[in-house]
Amino acid sequence: xxxxxVVTVRREIGAAELLDAEEFRQRMTSHGTLVANIxxxxxxxxxxxxxxxxxxxxxxxxxxxxxxxxxxxxxxxRLADHAPAVQLTTGGACHLEFSLIERGRxxxxxxxxxxxxxxxxxxxxxxxxHDLGEHLRVLLLSTTEGDDKPAKYPKAFRTSHALVISKCxxxxxxxxxxxxxxxxxxxxxxxxxxxxxSSRPAQGLEAWCxxxxxxxxxxxxxxxCRPNR
Ligand SMILES: Nc1nc2c(ncn2[C@@H]2O[C@H](COP(=O)(O)OP(=O)(O)OP(=O)(O)O)[C@@H](O)[C@H]2O)c(=O)[nH]1
Ligand SMILES: [Mg+2]
Numbered sequence: 001x002x003x004x005x006v007v008t009v010r011r012e013i014g015a016a017e018l019l020d021a022e023e024f025r026q027r028m029t030s031h032g033t034l035v036a037n038i039x040x041x042x043x044x045x046x047x048x049x050x051x052x053x054x055x056x057x058x059x060x061x062x063x064x065x066x067x068x069x070x071x072x073x074x075x076x077x078r079l080a081d082h083a084p085a086v087q088l089t090t091g092g093a094c095h096l097e098f099s100l101i102e103r104g105r106x107x108x109x110x111x112x113x114x115x116x117x118x119x120x121x122x123x124x125x126x127x128x129x130h131d132l133g134e135h136l137r138v139l140l141l142s143t144t145e146g147d148d149k150p151a152k153y154p155k156a157f158r159t160s161h162a163l164v165i166s167k168c169x170x171x172x173x174x175x176x177x178x179x180x181x182x183x184x185x186x187x188x189x190x191x192x193x194x195x196x197x198s199s200r201p202a203q204g205l206e207a208w209c210x211x212x213x214x215x216x217x218x219x220x221x222x223x224x225c226r227p228n229r
Contacts, residue, residue, distance in 0.1 A: 003080040005107045006073050006087040007100065021098045024105075024133030028116065029224065034216040035116045037132050039156055040140035041149075042122030045166035047075045048199035049140060049208075050117050054083035056209045061114040061216075066104040068096040068121045075119065083117075084108055095126035101133055114216060124153040135224050136215055139185075142167040143174050147181035154188050159228045162193040164208060169198040189228070 028035050038046050047067065054063045063083040067075040068090065076087035086107045088100050101118065108116075118134060120127040139160040141149055144167055150157045157163070163185050165178060182194050193211060197204035218224055 004073065004076040004085045004087060006076065006089060007103050007107050021101075021131040021133035024098070024102060025135060025227075028133065028135070029219060031112060032216075032220055033113045033116050034136065034212065034219050034224075035118065035132075035134040036136040036138055036212065036215075037118045037120060037127075037134035038138050038140060039120050039124065039127050039160065040122060040142070040166075041124055041145055044122070044140045044142040044145065045199055046119045046122070046140055047078055049164065049166060049197065050119055051079055051082040052199045052202060052205055053117070053209060053212070054079070056205055057115060057212070058083070061213070062112060063115045063117065064108045064111070064113045065117045065119065066096075066101060066108075067119040068100070070094070070121060084111065090121065094121055094123045095130055096120050096132060097130055098132055115212065124149070124156045128153075128155040128159050131227065131229075134227075135219060136161050136212075137228065138162045138164060140164045140166050141181060141185075143170050143176040145176075147176045147178070147184065150181065150185040150188055157185050157188045157192070160189065160192065161225050161228065162195065162211065165194065165196045167198060168196045168203055169201060 040046050065079050065083050065085040068088045073087040076085045079085035086104045088104050137160045195208040
């Protein structure tokens with residue numbers, strides 16, 4: 001039996017959105033589901049981080065993942081060992097749009113979720129302009145990309161609530177200064193929460209997961225993060 005599903009959209013991308021992202025966000029709020037949209041460049045470690053995150057959050061919390069890619073179901077295959085996962089394939093589009101999120105949530109079935117993670121398509125440009133009905137937008141920046149990226153991709157950083165710096169295990173080998181990257185990012189968005197992490201070996205994941213749990217607590221208490229636009 002297949003442990004994950006695949007939703008493919010080709011012609012639908014770019015069509016009028018059938019359901020409003022704000023309505024989805026409110027519906028997820030009423031279900032107690034914190035929706036987190038993860039943005040990054042290709043290969044920064046999104047799937048690795050989400051696998052490790054789901055492992056840490058379960059079994060206390062119920063997690064689901066919608067994972068976007070242009071092609072293949074490889075990431076859903078990887079994630080299926082860690083959480084229910086639905087692969088969203090765009091057939092070429094460089095970002096996810098809301099209509100695909102609604103269909104992906106339906107494909108996850110009736111199960112109640114505490115956390116719904118969306119792995120966006122690897123790209124720091126287009127995904128920043130699309131509201132997917134998330135409560136939390138998280139930008140993942142890996143140490144192999146260089147610490148000069150925030151100012152070069154300002155919208156992605158300005159619209160995010162948190163910055164996860166991934167692959168910190170490689171810091172001894174790459175020219176990346178965490179303080180410089182954080183200062184650059186906070187010059188764009190001063191209230192960014194920052195989490196230096198590594199998925200292999202695991203580092204910094206406890207603080208990251210505590211942040212997610214706290215954000216969900218705030219959501220349940222009626223004080224969610226406001227979307228940054
Ligand atoms: N050294 C090191 N490698 C990592 C870490 N996290 C991920 N990787 C490696 O980086 C590569 C890309 O990781 P993925 O998790 O597939 O990255 P992704 O952002 O999901 O990639 P796309 O979905 O293709 O954009 C893989 O070879 C991972 O094993 C980390 O913390 N440290
Ligand atoms: Mg991935």
